[in-house]
Amino acid sequence: MTDTAPLEAPIAHVTIVYLGPVAPHWEVRGIAGDRKAIDDFRNRVAARLVLLPPHDPQFRRNRERVQRDAERENIALGWDLGYDEQES
Numbered sequence: 001m002t003d004t005a006p007l008e009a010p011i012a013h014v015t016i017v018y019l020g021p022v023a024p025h026w027e028v029r030g031i032a033g034d035r036k037a038i039d040d041f042r043n044r045v046a047a048r049l050v051l052l053p054p055h056d057p058q059f060r061r062n063r064e065r066v067q068r069d070a071e072r073e074n075i076a077l078g079w080d081l082g083y084d085e086q087e088s
Helices: 035-049 057-073
Strands: 012-018 026-033 075-080
Touching (some): 026 035, 035 075
């Protein structure tokens, strides 16, 4: 038998949207939840993604960092890169 911790509901839901090749490239949209948590998360995301388009190799590493940050803060995270990621 495995010991399973109960899942907590996320404190916020955020979608990160790629706006295109002209800076700023990214917008962090808070869908629901704690506004302070969303604003703090938005600031950290902006610091990591500010000048990175999705085709930049550094983007992949920073995206993983953003995802770990969201998991650590218990924030549900979605990405809208403007294309279907399964095709790439």
